[in-house]
Amino acid sequence: MSYLDRISCRKMWREYIFMHQIIFFYLLHLQKYNDNMKRNPSKILVVDDNAAVRKALQLLLSPRFVEVELIASPSTLPATMERLHPDAVLLDMNFHADINSGNEGLFWTDEIVRRWPGTQVVLFTAYADINLAVEGMKRGAFDFVVKPWDNDRLVAILEAAATKHREPSTRAAKSAQGKSKGAEERVDFYWGNSQLMAHMRRVVEKAAPTDATVLITGENGTGKDVLAHEIHAHSSRRDKPLVCVDAGAIVESLFESELFGHVKGAFTDAHSDHKGKFEQADGGTLFLDEIGNLPLHLQAKLLRALQERKVVPVGSEKAVSVDIRLICATNRDLEAMVREGTFRQDLYFRINVFHLHLPPLREHTEDIAPLAEHFVRSFAARYHREAVGLSPDVLTLLQNHRWSGNVRELQNVLERAVIMSDSRLLQPHDIELTAAQSDMPATPLEAAEEQTIRAALARHGGNLTLVAKELGISRPTLYARLKKYGI
Numbered sequence: 147m148s149y150l151d152r153i154s155c156r157k158m159w160r161e162y163i164f165m166h167q168i169i170f171f172y173l174l175h176l177q178k179y180n181d182n183m184k185r186n187p188s189k190i191l192v193v194d195d196n197a198a199v200r201k202a203l204q205l206l207l208s209p210r211f212v213e214v215e216l217i218a219s220p221s222t223l224p225a226t227m228e229r230l231h232p233d234a235v236l237l238d239m240n241f242h243a244d245i246n247s248g249n250e251g252l253f254w255t256d257e258i259v260r261r262w263p264g265t266q267v268v269l270f271t272a273y274a275d276i277n278l279a280v281e282g283m284k285r286g287a288f289d290f291v292v293k294p295w296d297n298d299r300l301v302a303i304l305e306a307a308a309t310k311h312r313e314p315s316t317r318a319a320k321s322a323q324g325k326s327k328g329a330e331e332r333v334d335f336y337w338g339n340s341q342l343m344a345h346m347r348r349v350v351e352k353a354a355p356t357d358a359t360v361l362i363t364g365e366n367g368t369g370k371d372v373l374a375h376e377i378h379a380h381s382s383r384r385d386k387p388l389v390c391v392d393a394g395a396i397v398e399s400l401f402e403s404e405l406f407g408h409v410k411g412a413f414t415d416a417h418s419d420h421k422g423k424f425e426q427a428d429g430g431t432l433f434l435d436e437i438g439n440l441p442l443h444l445q446a447k448l449l450r451a452l453q454e455r456k457v458v459p460v461g462s463e464k465a466v467s468v469d470i471r472l473i474c475a476t477n478r479d480l481e482a483m484v485r486e487g488t489f490r491q492d493l494y495f496r497i498n499v500f501h502l503h504l505p506p507l508r509e510h511t512e513d514i515a516p517l518a519e520h521f522v523r524s525f526a527a528r529y530h531r532e533a534v535g536l537s538p539d540v541l542t543l544l545q546n547h548r549w550s551g552n553v554r555e556l557q558n559v560l561e562r563a564v565i566m567s568d569s570r571l572l573q574p575h576d577i578e579l580t581a582a583q584s585d586m587p588a589t590p591l592e593a594a595e596e597q598t599i600r601a602a603l604a605r606h607g608g609n610l611t612l613v614a615k616e617l618g619i620s621r622p623t624l625y626a627r628l629k630k631y632g633i
Contacts (some may be wrong), residue, residue, distance in 0.1 A: 185209070185210055185211055185212045186210060186211045186212065186305050186308060187212050188211055188212065188213075188232075188233040188234065188304075188305070188308030188309070188311075188312065189211070189212065189213040189214075189215075189230055189231065189232045189233050189308075190207055190211045190213070190214045190215070190232060190233065190234055190235075190236065190304055190308065191215050191216075191217070191223075191226060191227070191230055191232035191234070191235045191236070192204075192207070192214065192215070192216040192217070192235075192236045193216075193217055193218075193219075193220055193223055193235065193236065193237050193238055193254075194216070194218070194236070194238040194270060195218050195219060195238065195241045196238075197218070199238075199293075200216045200218065203216065203236070204216055206297055206300070206301070207301070207304070210301055210305075211304070211308070213230070215230055215232070219241060220237075220241060220250065220254050223235075223254060223257075223258075224257075224261075227258070227261075227262055227265070232265060233265065233266065233307070233308035233311040233312055234265070234266045234267075234268060234288070234304050234307040234308045234311060235258060235265060235266070235267050235268065236268050236270055236291070236304065237251055237254060237255065237258075237267055237268065237269055237270060237287075238251065238270045238271075239251030239252070239269055239270065239271045239272075239275055239278060239279070239282070240272075240275075249620075251269055251271070251278065251282060252278065252281060252282055252285065255267050255269065255282045255285050255286065255287050256285055256286075259285065259286035259287075264311055265311055266288040266307035266308065266310055266311050267282070267286065267287040267288055267307075268287065268288055268289050268290065268291060268303055268304060268307050269282045269283075269287050269289075269290040269291070270290070270291055270293065270295075271290055271291070271292060271293065272292070272293050276290075276292065276566070279292075280561075280562050280565050280566070283529060283565055284561070288303075288306075288307040288310065288530075289303050289306075289307065289529075289530075291303060306530065310530075334376070335369065335372050335373055335375070335376035336516075336517060336520050338510065338512075338513030338516055338517055339512060339513060339516055340510040340512045340513045342505055342509065342510045343505075343510060343513060346502065346504070349500075349502060350373070350376065350377060350380075350502065351380070353377065353500045353502070354376070354377045354380035354381050355380065355381060355382060356381075357381075357382075357383075357471050358499045358500050359471070359472045359473070359474070359496070359497055359498075359499040359500065360374075360377060360472075360473045360474070360499070360500045360501075360502060361473075361474050361475070361476075361480075361497050361498045361499075361500065361501050361502070362374060362473065362474070362475040362476075362502045362503075362504065363475070363476055363477070363478075363479075363480070363501070363502070363503045363504070364475075364477065364503055364504030364505070364506070364552075365477055365504075365506050365552055365632075366477050366551065366552065366554070366631070366632030366633070367551040367552035367553055367554030367555055367632045368504035368505070368506060368507070368552045368553060368554075369504060369552075369553050369554070370435070370475040370477075370504060371390070371433070371435060371475065373502065373504065374388075374390075374431075374433045374435075374473045374475060375388065377431075377473060378430070378431040378433075378471075378473070381431065381471065383429065383430045383431055383471055386427075386429040386430030386431070387426060387427055387429075387430040387431075388427070388430055388431045388433060389423050389426045389427035389430065389431070389432050389433065390433045390435065391404070391405070391423050391432070391433065391434050391435065392435050392436055392608070393434045393435060393436050393437045393439060393440050394435075394436035394437075394438075394439025394440065394600070394604065395436070395603055395604050395607065395608050396604075396607075397604065397605065397607060398441065398444065401444050401447070402422075402447065402460050403420065403422065403460050404422060404423060405422045405423050405424055405448070405451070405457070406422040406424060406425075406451065406457040406458060406459055406460065407419070407420050407421045407422030407424075407425055407457065407459035407460070407466075408420050408422075408459050408460035408461050408462075409459050409460070409461040409462045410461075411461060412459070412460045412461025412462075413460065413461070416460075416461065419459075420459075422457060422459065424451060424457045424468045424470060425457065425466060425468060427468070427470045428468050428469055428470065429469055429470075430470065430471070431470065431471045431472075431473060432470045432471070432472055432473070433473045433474075433475070434448075434472070434473070434474045434475070435474075435475045435476075436475070436476060436477075437474045437475065437476050437497065438476035438477070438478030438480055438483060438489065439476075439478075439600075442488065442489075442490065445489065445490045445493050446490065448493065449490060449492060449493045449496060451468075452472065452493075452496055452497075453496070455467060455468055455469070455470075456468065472497065474497045480494050480498075481494075506549070506552055507549040507552045507553055507556065508548060508549055511545055514541075514544050514545050514549075514556065515536075515541055515544075515545070517553065517556060518536055518540075518541070518544055518556065518560060519535060519536065521556065521557050521560040521561070521564075522534070522535060522536060522560055522563075522564055522572065525560060525561050525564040525565070526564055529564060529565055531564050531565065531567065532567075532568070532569065532570050533563075533564045533567050533569070533570060533571070533572055534570050534571070535570070535571050535572070536571060536572045537571045537572060537573055537574075539573070539574050540571075540572050540573060540574055540576070540577060543574055543577055543579070544556070544577070547579055550632075551632050552632075554632060555632075559577060559578065559579065560572075562578060563576040563577050563578070580630075592631075595627070595631075596631040596633070598617070599613070599617070599624075599627055599628070599631065599633065600633065602616050602617060603633070610624055
């Protein structure tokens with residue numbers, strides 16, 4: 147073979163190799179493209195301080211999602227959120243070896259829900275912290291995964307969470323955040339089927355359209371606040387604000403400022419004018435909850451404002467006229483308090499134009515089944531669960547329970563059951579009841595504990611973190627006590 151022939155052969159060989167290299171790289175990129183096409187087109191952020199966990203999740207999630215980022219500490223979470231804009235966040239609940247309260251996970255759940263609405267949070271927790279995970283879902287988390295995890299379930303939950311974030315309705319909700327910020331979602335009052343509640347409904351239908359003052363009484367958990375919202379929603383003032391005040395929790399020194407407002411410079415830290423609750427409710431409804439807890443000297447100030455329909459902001463000499471419809475509620479016996487001299491008779495007559503007494507659940511047990519089914523459907527929709535009803539054994543269990551916490555207790559029990567259950571019909575093992583506590587009267591020690599907690603709540607304006615710190619207990623323990631006493 148001549149020299150030129152050898153050069154020509156080498157050239158052809160190089161071209162052959164070059165073409166195969168091109169084909170190889172093309173096929174390689176095509177494979178990567180196909181792999182990407184199979185991936186969920188979502189971005190996932192993992193926040194966990196365990197390096198081994200992060201490595202395992204990276205191997206599991208990277209082939210399944212178009213983008214996965216893993217960080218070790220929530221301290222970098224805000225910056226990562228702003229840069230990555232993830233569809234879902236897999237969030238560990240504890241980030242310090244010596245702290246296992248789960249409060250960090252709850253705090254960052256609150257932050258993500260508040261600052262990046264629509265982004266779905268999936269909580270990553272140990273089995274012992276399931277109750278905290280349930281609390282996280284109540285605060286807005288999409289779901290939770292228990293360690294050690296099942297790979298298929300973890301991926302399925304993240305895919306569902308990411309899909310929810312990418313839904314047009316979720317994006318629309320994000321864009322409407324500014325308009326709805328601070329607005330509370332109204333829960334419809336569920337009347338049930340009993341004759342007792344049917345009579346109550348007829349009275350409410352007559353009272354609601356008027357401007358008459360309403361006093362709602364009943365045990366803790368009977369739904370007094372929900373009924374107040376129902377009355378306002380069916381009144382002529384429905385398009386105006388409903389302003390709710392926990393009268394028993396207002397710090398005495400701030401009572402006038404909170405209810406009547408203040409002007410700039412009235413006291414230290416009064417850097418601007420502030421409208422009190424009366425002015426905020428002008429044209430609408432003012433709901434004073436726990437009015438039976440007001441001390442006598444504050445009752446006198448409230449009575450004066452109600453009689454004159456005028457308030458004088460702290461630091462001002464000018465009275466401001468207000469047009470409100472008043473609804474009050476209490477779990478205490480105001481008539482007995484009047485006789486004892488702990489509640490003003492003239493104030494009692496002023497607020498007791500229409501008296502609605504919500505009966506305890508044990509007095510209309512025929513409403514337990516429809517109420518329970520209503521709650522199951524509602525919570526199943528909220529938490530995207532399969533539960534659609536209750537087994538006969540569960541209905542028997544619920545109807546035989548005393549329900550000292552009334553409808554609120556029933557609601558809390560079923561909310562947890564729906565979150566924890568994996569079946570379409572709730573079973574007895576899904577129901578967590580405190581039968582011993584509910585069937586026995588409160589002991590003197592329990593009464594003292596409840597009074598201590600209520601006093602701490604009043605001192606700290608309802609700040610649960612400060613209350614827990616003062617009492618020397620964790621926030622989860624405090625939550626349990628609040629539920630126990632129906633606070």
